[in-house]
Amino acid sequence: MKIVATFKRVPTTEAQAKVGGDGKTLDPAGWQYMASFYDEIAVEAALQTKEKHGGDVTVLTLGPSEASKEVREFLARGADSGVILKDADPAARDPRWTAKALAAKVQALGADVVFTGRVATDRDNAAVGPMLATYLGWACVTEVVALEISGAAGTAQRETEHGVETVAFSLPAVITCNKGLNEPRRPNLKGIMAAKSKPIAEESPSDAGAQAVVLSVELPPARKAGRIVGEGLAGVPALVDALKNEAKIL
Amino acid sequence: MQPFRQLDYVRLDDSLSNEEKLARDTVRDWVSERFLPLVAEHFEAGTFPMEVVPELADLGVFGPTIPEEYGGPGLNNVAAGLIYQEMERGDSGLRSFVSVQGGLVMYPIFAYGSEEQKRRWLPLMAKGQAIGCFGLTEPDFGSNPGGMLTTAKKDGTGWVLNGRKMWITNGTVADVAVVWARAEGKIRGFLVEQGTKGFSAPEQKHKWSLRASVTSELVLEDVKVPGSALLPNGEGLKAPLGCLTQARYGIAWGALGAALACFDEGLSYAKQRIVFDKPLAGFQIPQQKLANIATQITLGQLMALHLGRLKDDGKLTPAMVSMGKRNNVHLALETARVVRDLMGANGISLEYQVGRHLCNLESVITYEGTHDIHTLAIGQELTGIQAFR
Ligand SMILES: Cc1cc2nc3c(=O)[nH]c(=O)nc-3n(C[C@H](O)[C@H](O)[C@H](O)COP(=O)(O)OP(=O)(O)OC[C@H]3O[C@@H](n4cnc5c(N)ncnc54)[C@H](O)[C@@H]3O)c2cc1C
Numbered sequence: 001m002k003i004v005a006t007f008k009r010v011p012t013t014e015a016q017a018k019v020g021g022d023g024k025t026l027d028p029a030g031w032q033y034m035a036s037f038y039d040e041i042a043v044e045a046a047l048q049t050k051e052k053h054g055g056d057v058t059v060l061t062l063g064p065s066e067a068s069k070e071v072r073e074f075l076a077r078g079a080d081s082g083v084i085l086k087d088a089d090p091a092a093r094d095p096r097w098t099a100k101a102l103a104a105k106v107q108a109l110g111a112d113v114v115f116t117g118r119v120a121t122d123r124d125n126a127a128v129g130p131m132l133a134t135y136l137g138w139a140c141v142t143e144v145v146a147l148e149i150s151g152a153a154g155t156a157q158r159e160t161e162h163g164v165e166t167v168a169f170s171l172p173a174v175i176t177c178n179k180g181l182n183e184p185r186r187p188n189l190k191g192i193m194a195a196k197s198k199p200i201a202e203e204s205p206s207d208a209g210a211q212a213v214v215l216s217v218e219l220p221p222a223r224k225a226g227r228i229v230g231e232g233l234a235g236v237p238a239l240v241d242a243l244k245n246e247a248k249i250l
Numbered sequence: 251m252q253p254f255r256q257l258d259y260v261r262l263d264d265s266l267s268n269e270e271k272l273a274r275d276t277v278r279d280w281v282s283e284r285f286l287p288l289v290a291e292h293f294e295a296g297t298f299p300m301e302v303v304p305e306l307a308d309l310g311v312f313g314p315t316i317p318e319e320y321g322g323p324g325l326n327n328v329a330a331g332l333i334y335q336e337m338e339r340g341d342s343g344l345r346s347f348v349s350v351q352g353g354l355v356m357y358p359i360f361a362y363g364s365e366e367q368k369r370r371w372l373p374l375m376a377k378g379q380a381i382g383c384f385g386l387t388e389p390d391f392g393s394n395p396g397g398m399l400t401t402a403k404k405d406g407t408g409w410v411l412n413g414r415k416m417w418i419t420n421g422t423v424a425d426v427a428v429v430w431a432r433a434e435g436k437i438r439g440f441l442v443e444q445g446t447k448g449f450s451a452p453e454q455k456h457k458w459s460l461r462a463s464v465t466s467e468l469v470l471e472d473v474k475v476p477g478s479a480l481l482p483n484g485e486g487l488k489a490p491l492g493c494l495t496q497a498r499y500g501i502a503w504g505a506l507g508a509a510l511a512c513f514d515e516g517l518s519y520a521k522q523r524i525v526f527d528k529p530l531a532g533f534q535i536p537q538q539k540l541a542n543i544a545t546q547i548t549l550g551q552l553m554a555l556h557l558g559r560l561k562d563d564g565k566l567t568p569a570m571v572s573m574g575k576r577n578n579v580h581l582a583l584e585t586a587r588v589v590r591d592l593m594g595a596n597g598i599s600l601e602y603q604v605g606r607h608l609c610n611l612e613s614v615i616t617y618e619g620t621h622d623i624h625t626l627a628i629g630q631e632l633t634g635i636q637a638f639r
Contacts, residue, residue: 068268072268072272073272186280186309192325193323193324195269
């Protein structure tokens with residue numbers, strides 16, 4: 001089976017958001033990067049699929065050359081090859097552009113199944129996975145928490161607000177992975193050494209046409225400091241009064 | 251506990267390869283997630299968490315530079331150093347366990363052992379399925395191991411060992427001991443297996459340092475071993491000293507790990523602790539202390555990295571390693587003392603890391619050549635005059 005897992009290199013959760021000088025982008029000074037949390041789960045799903053059904057895993061990203069660090073880590077965990085669609089300005093890409101560029105490469109790789117994260121933790125669009133499936137004309141199952149593949153078909157469980165939904169699908173398919181599907185493994189030192197000889201290709205993405213452009217970025221207004229209206233039982237009347245007359249929520 | 255933030259004042263990270271960083275970060279994450287939650291309890295109880303041994307083996311930290319054909323991952327020396335740094339950021343006891351297994355037992359088997367000894371022990375030890383210890387020090391001979399009294403006498407095709415070793419890390423839990431003994435006038439190494447008649451390894455209790463590490467006496471009373479127990483390719487004091495050079499190189503890195511843990515803890519404590527209505531870190535005296543230890547740590551990092559590159563190029567000498575071990579353990583101990591003080595009463599609580607590191611480092615400055623013995627080694631290198639005796 002030809003298995004592809006896509007990932008996005010995103011700022012770590014400690015990165016501070018500060019609007020850049022152009023008013024349109026965030027200032028990346030001092031940021032560290034990582035593979036998006038849900039994409040780690042996608043790569044693990046790809047590795048487990050390979051272990052069960054054979055085949056090989058390619059990790060694919062649209063991003064800067066520096067993403068080779070994350071690619072190496074996935075190769076150390078057991079992926080077979082990596083492809084970086086090298087993009088000078090990945091932060092400017094919208095989900096449709098990203099999905100179309102990824103779709104072209106997935107097609108060229110001849111994949112049977114693609115795993116993506118449910119959402120990238122930086123932009124929060126949760127759009128690339130479904131759009132990728134649309135471009136490919138494949139089945140798509142989103143927010144998957146349990147997965148079973150056999151032959152050219154599979155079943156998956158999705159966790160929704162209304163409960164757990166079990167769906168059947170046939171391959172080829174795009175699966176977007178949610179927390180709970182698996183625990184991403186740690187690489188080990190042997191894997192890190194073995195990864196040295198695995199191939200990472202850097203290519204230009206195929207041009208995916210027009211895209212939405214960010215006009216401005218504003219941070220949410222700073223929250224006002226809280227106020228302590230009193231302590232213990234004695235404070236309750238003042239609190240009720242404030243909720244009724246100031247906040248007007250009682 | 252908040253996530254560890256490593257001091258990297260002069261961007262040394264930029265001079266590490268992706269593999270080196272990945273090796274370090276992999277071990278760092280493991281130590282944070284799996285080891286740090288356990289260590290304080292084990293330190294108080296005076297035990298080593300043996301349950302982590304299979305996980306250490308899965309990570310591949312035993313003998314990190316041993317080539318793949320003998321079951322190791324074949325890392326370079328900088329990556330290995332970074333691993334020791336991360337281990338000791340956890341606890342000097344953890345790094346000691348790993349150093350002894352890799353540097354003091356797997357290394358001599360690899361460097362001085364027969365093909366048969368290598369094939370038998372190295373893969374088992376890399377998998378953590380056999381634990382080793384290194385017996386050089388004796389009750390009356392520590393800094394001067396050349397005076398050792400333990401003997402090996404030829405007995406047909408085999409040998410009979412008699413003597414006592416002290417302060418031997420992992421002795422009680424070891425499956426195999428590398429025992430150094432005087433044999434026909436020369437110092438030779440023997441592989442003595444646990445369970446051999448006449449051989450025992452009682453634990454030494456009541457340590458207040460390196461508590462999360464097993465330390466033992468080795469007692470050898472007419473212990474008969476076959477000829478195949480002798481390490482055939484190393485003789486004289488230079489054989490055990492060659493092992494120590496390996497382990498001391500690891501300590502030069504490891505001590506930095508303890509220092510980095512203390513610095514990180516002290517810095518964030520000083521920023522959060524309010525005294526006289528403002529953060530402790532906002533006063534000049536604490537800032538001077540932080541500036542001093544940050545500078546010392548940075549110099550130590552430069553030294554360790556450079557020694558690692560030299561080792562990979564085959565240019566590292568024992569005298570250089572002496573300087574690295576001496577300097578970096580000393581700066582780590584100094585860092586721990588300064589941070590301990592900065593943290594006031596909390597600094598003596600095992601709820602924090604600094605007290606544990608401080609106690610541990612008092613062993614690290616003594617073992618693998620005391621601070622002053624390395625002073626004399628550097629002195630001899632500089633002057634050409636040996637002042638040991
Ligand atoms: C926790 C722990 C674990 C250990 N693990 C091991 C192990 O696994 N295997 C092993 O073989 N050993 C081990 N050791 C032993 C360690 O290597 C020795 O303790 C060390 O070499 C010092 O020897 P000593 O204790 O006999 O001190 P001594 O040699 O008696 O030294 C006492 C003091 O005298 C100073 N001194 C000695 N000679 C001179 C000199 N010529 N000039 C000036 N000053 C001098 C020393 O610097 C020191 O300050 C361990 C020790 C500890 C504490």
